[in-house]
Amino acid sequence: MSVLERLTERLTAVLPPDAVVTDPVRLRTYECDGLTVHRAVPGVVVLPETTEQVAAVVRLCREHGVPFVARGSGTGLSGGALPRTDGVLVVTSRMRRIVEIDVPDRRAVVEPGVTNLAITEAVRDQGYYYAPDPSSQQVCSIGGNVAENSGGAHCLKYGFTVNHVLAAEIVTPDGDVVELSAGDPGYDLLGAFVGSEGTLGIATKITVRLSRAPEAVTTLLAAFTGIEAGGHAVSAIIAAGVVPAAIEMMDALAIEAAEAAVHCGYPAGAGAVLVVELDGPRAEVEHQFAAVERICRDSGAFEIRTAASGEERAAIWKGRKSAFAAVGRISPAYIVQDGVVPRTALPRVLAGIDRLQEEYGIRVANVFHAGDGNLHPLVLFDDAVPGERERAETVSGRILDLCVEHGGSITGEHGVGVDKSRYMPRMFTEDDLGTMQLLRCAFDPEGLANPGKVFPTPRLCGEAPGVRTGVHPLVEAGLAEQF
């Protein structure tokens, strides 16, 4: 009997009858997350319903020296929830209760499987919402948002998941249930946990901040002949002291794809469109709108549309929100990148991407959160053309190099996961990564929580002075090479 079989037996004993999946056909449905290029069929899948069940699963994994990976809705774009063939996949989709809504104190307590949008839907009638809005918000889970520190189009003004999570109950890699709270004295372990991509434990209950819905929202679409003019408008808006809720940009190729897919009816002949959303007190939005409109015209916008109603706003956002999927209309396959550059470096980096397109004969559609310099270049390729996938991968990696060279980041919101861990040394030194590893080792000395993600080189934690003695249990078990 293998370790995994022994563990499965024990899991079956502590979980409800239908909560342990071993059927190969069903296991295969969990083989990847939203980034489908990485696939691995999990050794076993569990579907716990309570914190206690998650803790029991983790304790059993630890006892057997078996790695575990947590998964919410599986919409991640970095392979963060890529299962281990030799491990347990802990799926939180059955933990989807909204435990408490407390509007006077502006907070809600939810289980990790609750979708992002469900929180907003639960409090919208009372004039509140949950601010972070990743584009997958209809399906993505709060547990996944916490693991990835998800952003969204509106994080320019409102920040990320970490700025909106007040507390979390977590199951540590030891199987202990611990409450991390932003208001507690002591280290900000909550801040460190959010965005740790499942490597420090599994969140089982999350307290989120509810935000007051803005009094007014105005969305503006400005069309430019080229991306330089659009970029100029972005800089000028920021320089004018306006902080929009969102500033999004699409280039000609991305617009072409969106038109083909959803007929969004963006102005004909646009080489770039800018979507600017302003929200806040009505009086302030009116002031700012006038400024933004003037700046766009001064920067060469040849058409400006404004939306004040929800319907008109949806029409403007339709093209932008469909962009990723729409690229499928103009290319059989593509790689999405998530690099970030300082806003002032945008023109140089975009020029650099142009040069890469020419050098490698690969098309890149650009869709990005222009306000915070977060690029989502869609690198197009066709597997039917020999060598094109490889060239696309090269271009993709070189775009990240461009971002890092200009003082940016390899990932703004998708996470490192398994996909970009090899790029981490381009951003961080050995010492930087070693220091991050100290935190991981404090939480997970055995290295069982989502191993192989985030960090490029697997390593053992070694003994923490005064904590444990003797041979590392994994070395003893002959499992150390798994790291």
Place this chain on the structure above:
Amino acid sequence: MRGERTPDALAATGVAVREAGDGDEVAGVRPRWVTLPESAEEIAAVLRACAAHDLAAVATGARTKLHWGAPPERCDVLVELSRMDRVLEHTPGDLVVRVQAGVTTEVLADALAAENQELALDVPVPGTTVGGLLATGIAGPRAFRHGTARDLLIGITVVLADGTIARSGGKVVKNVAGYDLGKLFTGSYGTLGVIADATFRLRPLPAARAWVTASVARPVTETVEPYVYEGRTFDTTSTDVAAALRAMVPAITESPLEPSAVEVDWPDVDGPCTVTVLLEGTAAAERAKALSALMGGTAEVTEEPPPWWGRLPEPSRRAGSGPPAEAPEPAGPRDAEAAVLTGAASDSAASGGGEILLEVRNIPSRLAGSFVGPFWAARAADVRPAVRGSLAAQVLHVALPPDTEPGLVAAFTGELRAHMEDEGRVVVLCAPREAARRLDRWGRVGALPLMRRVKERFDPGRRLSPGRFVGGI
């Protein structure tokens, strides 16, 4: 290992070093030497020398809060970062600044204001350096809208106990690559490493600001009848203050006028209590007018903040002077509470000196209620707390007069904690040693075992600010 050779070892680093003197004490513990590094590399050299000779080190900036926290269990070297006082990089178009840890927040604000930008943090202690701001995690009024240091910090360079220089984050606002060590170091009281530099996201300076101030309750001198409910007697004034705050604050925060801060100032329990709201942005004046209507007829709109705005409360000077003549006799539940206070005080002999400052947190609906009762009890025992802070951002500071009897400080802290429900927290930020000895500074700490493990990994030799933080970390 500790001995004569040590000063040589420190001197050999090439970093400026001198013998410690008066004014170098860390919460009452005098270090042996003071070093003045000028770069992350120099901090690393000092910490490596400390590691080689097992010397304990405490980092400081401008020493404005060096008396906060518990005394270190040992302290050989004070690592003073006052020479690391440069703004390293400010690109206005990116709304990002990178600064050395020894820069004061005032100097930083001036540099940023030249480009019409700001770090949207109010630092309640004048002269605080960026490093001190981060190490203590203190915040001011606008935390309600803009968050605290941890929310605005996007990159950090730290030096670990073994001299390792490590960076996390970067200089872009949006970045999820790797663990966010900035969050871990913010509020860690120097126990994990020395912060060398920090990168923050900035905001444009608001086009306009307006403050709206309203008085929330009548002072006690306007004689009022005690309020009796279910056989318990409540002083009408204390009930008024709590009830008025509970009614007024939600009306402000739920309005769509987007206040940036909602502050309360109650310098003396027998005096008036006021609430002041800040509005920022192009239409601040219009919004302020609308808000003043919400806050009642007496609310006043000003273009300047009240003098106390953004500062910690100053303790009343009336401690130990006996009950004020106009004060009514304690009655009803206050009797019991006062008895707790006076009883606990009876064994107190020595009288402490120095600042006494507490931080009170609770969820908004309970925050007002969690301090008004204890204040009244304290008053009955002739303890005169002054409170100021952010009702909306859920953090209040309470100051007691420096000569408050140590036993009474402990009793008052206990009384505040007793009035907290689950989520309430009371931390004693600083107190004279005699008082601190009698109380638990930090109160309940949820994840202490995990925190100890973090400390053990980052500073296994317990050389950085040992004992200064929660659970003796």
